[in-house]
Amino acid sequence: MDELILTGAGLTVEDVAAVARDGRPVALSSEATKRMRAASQLAARLAEGDEPVYGLNTGVGALRGVRQSAQDAGRFTRLTIQSHRTSHGDPLPGEVGRAALLHRVNALCRGRSMVRPEVAEAFAAALNEGVAPRLPPIGSLGQSDLPAMAELIDALRARGLVLQRGEPLALLNGNSLSVGIGALALADTGRLLDACDVVGALSLEGFAGNPSVLHPQVAEVNWIESPTEDAQTHNRSLRPL
Numbered sequence: 001m002d003e004l005i006l007t008g009a010g011l012t013v014e015d016v017a018a019v020a021r022d023g024r025p026v027a028l029s030s031e032a033t034k035r036m037r038a039a040s041q042l043a044a045r046l047a048e049g050d051e052p053v054y055g056l057n058t059g060v061g062a063l064r065g066v067r068q069s070a071q072d073a074g075r076f077t078r079l080t081i082q083s084h085r086t087s088h089g090d091p092l093p094g095e096v097g098r099a100a101l102l103h104r105v106n107a108l109c110r111g112r113s114m115v116r117p118e119v120a121e122a123f124a125a126a127l128n129e130g131v132a133p134r135l136p137p138i139g140s141l142g143q144s145d146l147p148a149m150a151e152l153i154d155a156l157r158a159r160g161l162v163l164q165r166g167e168p169l170a171l172l173n174g175n176s177l178s179v180g181i182g183a184l185a186l187a188d189t190g191r192l193l194d195a196c197d198v199v200g201a202l203s204l205e206g207f208a209g210n211p212s213v214l215h216p217q218v219a220e221v222n223w224i225e226s227p228t229e230d231a232q233t234h235n236r237s238l239r240p241l
Contacts, residue, residue, distance in 0.1 A: 003027045008110035016180065017187035020098040025128045028109060028120055035111025036120060043114035047165050055169035073165045080168040081154055087139035087147035094132025099180030100152060101127055113170035122161045135177060148177040
């Protein structure tokens with residue numbers, strides 16, 4: 001299959017199903033790489049500045065007022081991810097993890113998360129190598145996708161992904177699991193609807209049915225006039241049978 005070029009926009013339900021289930025390869029667009037590079041350079045400057053930036057040079061949640069030094073960055077990055085790994089239960093199918101992974105990397109390609117392009121490239125490489133993160137579905141921490149996203153990030157860290165200041169928060173804060181589940185459900189629904197059309201057509205053919213009843217003009221004329229509730233105006237409106 002040809003590569004799916006990720007730009008930060010235009011991702012379709014069919015794209016998600018093709019990558020998550022059929023292994024369609026992905027690649028980052030050059031424009032997306034440039035946007036992420038510029039945003040990550042801005043993040044590096046802000047991190048060293050005096051102005052507090054949530055999750056970049058400060059803590060998160062109750063620690064939002066605590067300044068994080070460059071020396072603490074590695075520890076803070078690790079603890080940010082570990083503290084959000086609160087989900088449990090039987091893991092979701094691997095295709096769901098791949099769908100979430102695809103949605104997250106496409107969102108990063110918008111260049112609004114101050115994440116280095118190397119992080120997005122690691123996400124894309126995991127997809128192309130067939131990685132299928134298995135995410136526990138039960139549990140919430142402020143926002144339902146946070147624990148699952150922490151599990152997804154931890155799976156990539158186990159593959160050697162090293163994050164810098166501010167990147168854990170950018171990767172955690174997203175609804176990629178929900179979007180991935182919804183996209184795959186919509187893909188299945190579309191296939192079922194197509195199958196229903198085929199079954200209906202074959203059934204009509206098998207019983208030598210008369211297809212003229214399905215002509216669009218039949219539906220167009222299948223209306224009757226009926227009086228409205230306002231009898232004084234004697235207005236008449238159309239309503240379906």
